[in-house]
Amino acid sequence: MRYISTRGEAPALAFSDALLAGLARDGGLYVPDVFPSLTATEIGHLAGHSYAEVAARVIAPFVDEAFPGAVLKPMLEDAYASFRHPATTPLVQIAPNRFVMELFHGPTLAFKDVAMQLLGRMMDHVLIARDQRATIVGATSGDTGSAAIEAFRGRERTDVFILYPAGRVSEVQRRQMTTVPDANVHAIAVEGTFDDCQAHVKAMFNHHAFRDRLQLAGVNSINWARIMAQVVYYFVAGVALGAPHRPVSFVVPTGNFGDVLAGYVAKRMGLPVSRLTIATNVNDILARALATGRYEMTGVVPSSSPSMDIQISSNFERLLFEVLERDAGALRGLMASLSQSGAFSPPTQALEAIRADFDAARADESQTMDTIAQVRRACGYLLDPHTAVAVSVAERIEHDPRVPQVVLATAHPAKFPDAVERACGERPPLPAHLADLMEREERLPTLPNDIAAIEAYITRHARAAETAA
């Protein structure tokens, strides 16, 4: 398996190289040159196995010789031993033929742990084998940052720098990043939006001299390994609900488009997925794009689901690449239009191909709040605001009632206590391992929304810079 760039102008890489590369050198995103497939019989055989065992089977075709079964399997067992639920990602029924898949039982209470706990181990394995260091740079709207910090804290070969938008994450999310005392961890508030933070991360990768000097690596969903690890839970849910004999639909709270893209990959690999529904909050660029055919940026509005306050959905590029039948030149044209005029319109055929697999709809603030209250009343289940966006959409989207609908529950309600309390009057407590989070001491470096200031800060603090000097 080789990995190629969506922009068509960077060298193809083996898995381990793509794992450390982050963004391709032409500014594109790496994708496998072909999607592996599982037969119906192979999918059937996933039933009854542990999460780590299913992961080993789904992930094996994507990796290279650095991760033979004897390495991958124990790595997966170890990664998912950190989850607080024996099923790792349990399904809970909340209505007839509607389920939530709880992806938040990892150490930082969001779905990001599912991939990040594996990514930390995989990167360490490759860096040790190559006797190399890496400087991880990441952008977060709240959850990727804490998951990355937890996965990489204290690791000898990596420093991790996470940019988050000042004042636009929940207090719990901020404290999960800023109270970690390890010297290799740097959570930096940037006076801008998540989109600004993500643009700075991409700019650092595109600044090749800086990138090479600091040995940059990425842990956002620009890194293919993130998507790969997230494909697994679609298979786990599908098989639990009758695949390969019965199709399943998924409703996914969406921001950067990594999670729902993983569902698309699962479908391309052979999982019978009926519909993939993109659920957005009021920052609804994706819902508008599917409805109107025009992907057009407007300002970002802060919401009660802050992790989805995103305009530029990074992984939409990977989907566009597929529906443009892997025409990198055509994709470069759309991306140039986005950076020059803040908008693009995919060709009709590409748009139709997207609509063949995906639906999209948004939930506004009052729909999100009402859904939290109504689901709590109806079945006693407490949703976080991101999951509530998706449940609200699931309730309204046209859907074959015979097909099970799985809503991905991407965060624990305790990460957003203020919003949950506003919605239903209850303040969910943090689990025991985070019970004293509000008393822990914070480190709060803040930088202007300026790439030069950010690069200078990272250069001052990264150990890879000392080695290079």
Ligand SMILES: Cc1ncc(COP(=O)(O)O)c(C=O)c1O
């Ligand atoms: C809690 C939560 N839900 C949903 C999303 C959206 O996921 P994605 O960015 O993969 O579309 C995010 C951020 O990524 C998140 O942190």
Ligand SMILES: N[C@@H](CCOP(=O)(O)O)C(=O)O
């Ligand atoms: N919602 C995310 C935004 C970054 O997404 P990623 O999947 O590309 O890492 C967050 O919580 O940080």
